[in-house]
Amino acid sequence: MLTHPPLTRADILPEPELPAGRQLLDEGRQMADLWSVGDCAFLRAHGCASEAEYKRRKMAEGTVMQHAHLGFRDLQRSVSATASVYEACAERGAVIDRFGMCLDWSMGFPRAQRSHQTRGTGILLNSDEDFARLTQAAPAAMHFGDFMLGFPAALENTCSALAAGATAIGNLGQYFTFRLPGYTDDVETTAATVKALGLIAAQPVEVLVHSNLDDGYAAVYEDLTSALGQAMLEKYIITDLIGAPYAVCYGHHFTEPLTRIAFQRALAMVCDGVPGSQVYGATVLYKGNHAENYAGLSAYLLADIAAQQLQPTGHAVNPVPVSENERIPDPQEIIDAQCHLNRMKDLAEGYLPLLNLQAADQVRDTLLSEASGFRDRVLHGLREAGIDTSDPFELLLALRRLGGRALEQRYGAGSQRPDMPGRRQPRVPATTFTELEEAAEAFLDSQPGQSLCALARPEVCILTATTDVHEHGKMLLDTVFARAGFTVADGGISSDPADVAASAVASGAAAIALSTYNGVALRYARDLLDALAQQGADIPVLIGGRLNEIPAASNTSLPVDVSRELQELGTYPCPDLPAATQRLTQLLPAAAEKQPAGSGRTP
Ligand code: B12
Structure with a gap:
């Protein structure tokens, strides 16, 4: 524990x-x-x-x-x-x-x-x-x-x-x-x-x-x-x-x-x-x-x-x-x-x-009693640490710096999960996580999922990152890549291109899997490729999420798809996980040859 x-x-x-x-x-x-x-x-x-x-x-x-x-x-x-x-x-x-x-x-x-x-x-x-x-x-x-x-x-x-x-x-x-x-x-x-x-x-x-x-x-x-x-x-x-x-x-x-x-x-x-x-x-x-x-x-x-x-x-x-x-x-x-x-x-x-x-109303009552316990434990924990919880500036900044995951890990209501250190068994599970878990399992059980497992090896590292706050795509990638058997490096959420490039080089990543949703795909990809080039690194970039931007001369203010431009730029747009598997099969041939098809996945 x-x-x-x-x-x-x-x-x-x-x-x-x-x-x-x-x-x-x-x-x-x-x-x-x-x-x-x-x-x-x-x-x-x-x-x-x-x-x-x-x-x-x-x-x-x-x-x-x-x-x-x-x-x-x-x-x-x-x-x-x-x-x-x-x-x-x-x-x-x-x-x-x-x-x-x-x-x-x-x-x-x-x-x-x-x-x-x-x-x-x-x-x-x-x-x-x-x-x-x-x-x-x-x-x-x-x-x-x-x-x-x-x-x-x-x-x-x-x-x-x-x-x-x-x-x-x-x-x-x-x-x-x-x-x-x-x-x-x-x-x-x-x-x-x-x-x-x-x-x-x-x-x-x-x-x-x-x-x-x-x-x-x-x-x-x-x-x-x-x-x-x-x-x-x-x-x-x-x-x-x-x-x-x-x-x-x-x-x-x-x-x-x-x-x-x-x-x-x-x-x-x-x-x-x-x-x-x-x-x-x-x-x-x-x-x-x-x-x-x-x-x-x-x-x-x-x-x-x-x-x-x-x-x-x-x-x-x-x-x-x-x-x-x-x-x-x-x-x-x-x-x-x-x-x-x-x-x-x-x-x-x-x-x-x-x-x-x-x-x-039974769920409501559980929510109310466990939520007040969570609030009290957070405030008590911060006070013990020397934070003035009666000062809104200190309390806000402390909560932001600790981050949601750490707050839940430390002060959450559920018991600690022996199978997953650092995570708790939710008292009232948030359905997003259950659904992401199900989506990852369904993919890994599918034929493309099996191909990904066959390709994966612990010495091959994939770095995942997001350009903005949307992190569920990244969570899905993290789960799928890790369970398939790759090493996964964390390039962060809302990360700037130079930071993603630096982390990819530092972790020896064989590929970057970038998730983007905010209508900035093309500009971000350009900056990321520039940053990689500055580091002398030639790491393939797979990119997925919402691959669109509002054109400079738009009269509708609606974003348009930029997948073709992303491809011309030299990145690999992927609409989904099977497409990413296909790409990785082309990009990581050495690993594919070494690993016999049908090998198992990490639990
Ligand atoms: C959940 C969500 C949010 C949550 C995010 C919570 C979080 N922490 O992740 C919250 C509420 C915070 C949010 C905020 C915003 N959102 Co939002 N959000 C969504 C929503 C509903 C789902 C996106 C998602 O996470 N899906 C789950 C993933 C797992 O599924 P998926 O997207 O289908 O992804 C598949 C593939 O694309 C692939 N994939 C994803 N990434 C990658 C990467 C690689 C390499 C590969 C191989 C595959 C891959 O994995 C999935 C399986 O196939 C979408 C609309 C929708 N229904 O899709 C809008 C949407 C993405 N959001 C949008 C917007 C505009 C925003 C905001 C800017 C709104 C605002 N003004 O505040 C802010 C973002 C602010 C910021 N700083 O970035 C727009 C984007 C518009 C566009 N580009 O055209 C959308 C499309 C909604 C809309 N119609 O306006 N959002």
Whole structure:
């Protein structure tokens, strides 16, 4: 059994001096005289002071709210899409209560530094006016979440969002896991975030601090009790230490109804009275074509509508368009998903009398008791290590530096797994991990999987890495390559090209397997090949995930496939694991000859 040496302050916060949380909060609070919640189409249309007030009204009426996520690189296109999606849905009787703006990751950098940063697929807002154009585009609440809190531009972006009339601002979840390319200053990031939180807390109207748990550690915790414990820790920081209302979002990785509903019912207890922001669609269910993805959409909408009708928590339901696994959706696909939700709200009603919530409430109770244990163990462990857990700056930075995996390993609820040192047996398993495990096993049992096993040898090392936060593709590769019998080197998550090249050389990798999703495949591949060439290394690069980019001269703001360009550049685009096996068979012939076909795999 793995025993962890006790943590010390020097392990986590070795700096002799760090900013004081209380002072940062004060700096933010003092800015409230200059920066306060402004007017916008939503607040005007509904005569309310904040989205929280609106949500409480809808909860009392028993209305299930609708959330639409949208954002194209071109601002004018985003503004007109917001208006036209709202109107087209309203004509069909579907009311969009709120929009979530899918902002670009370069928004995380302060405005003065943005022009030369790598861009993804989202909107870039560069001034107060840009934010206001969106909040005036439709009478729905405008939620600015991605790349706001948790980044060096947190304060600047929060000022603009408040002035434009936004009363739900996020995304605390991203603070823990998202990284900006080429930028590593976590002290500056945390200081900017704490100041922004001080400004939010000092507003005379209720401004919700939104956290998408699945953007944060819920994507890496194997146990849903840790994910709920994370919500408790975040609430402690946001509400108890800072004095702002904390609004949870969850959903991407909750693929089956029992735990999806149980988690919502547990959150109702944790957030006592503060409405949730939204429940995100179970986006990982989208694996097929549009027709198949509609089944996933209907399945989680039924669970979410029922959950809201049985116990309203204020989470607007987010029907994710069925093109989700291809690229960012176009406006018609967003309209279709919203109309689908609206119709499902009628149809779901007939199911309510059939639901027996006993099983869900048993899971809820386990979640609640184990999650509070997790929270208490984390806080106790950090205090013992010499972290001031009453200082939001110290606590945030310590949680971020430790990382989700280490927090769960040290303080998770389940017992340690004798078969896998460092991992625990989840009390309420997160389905993503179970599904990745099943996908790895199914592949290894298949004919291409057997060929990969035959090719593998411990002296052949494959380095895996990701260009951005998406790490499930990498987890799958790690499991498959290791079980096939290769040595796997870790090139990291959100790694910069030069670091991946250096790690590949240092580990003597025979191939690099790169997973990329953010619409930066081509630029990243070019930089990686340059970095390898600078090191005098000729290591083949297999690349998979979402191989697309928005062309510089695009008038649709939609990304296009760049597989052919990646091939011309000299990398090996792989749509799936069988394609990777085929490539490796060509690239590692020596190993293939030495190893007789049909050899076994590592347990
Ligand atoms: C889960 C998910 C997330 C999670 C990631 C959690 C985590 N820690 O991993 C969260 C919620 C955090 C997230 C965040 C974002 N996401 Co996301 N996400 C997804 C989602 C739903 C699944 C992707 C995934 O992990 N699949 C699991 C893997 C195992 O399956 P797979 O993708 O089919 O992969 C197969 C192959 O491609 C292969 N593979 C993968 N990599 C490699 C590499 C090699 C070498 C090989 C051989 C094979 C291989 O393995 C699989 C088996 O065949 C997709 C949509 C979808 N349904 O696919 C969007 C998606 C990838 N995300 C997207 C976006 C835009 C984002 C954000 C930028 C949104 C935002 N504004 O905040 C952020 C990222 C921010 C950042 N800093 O990078 C877009 C990308 C758009 C594009 N390029 O066109 C997508 C397509 C959604 C969409 N339609 O808009 N996301």
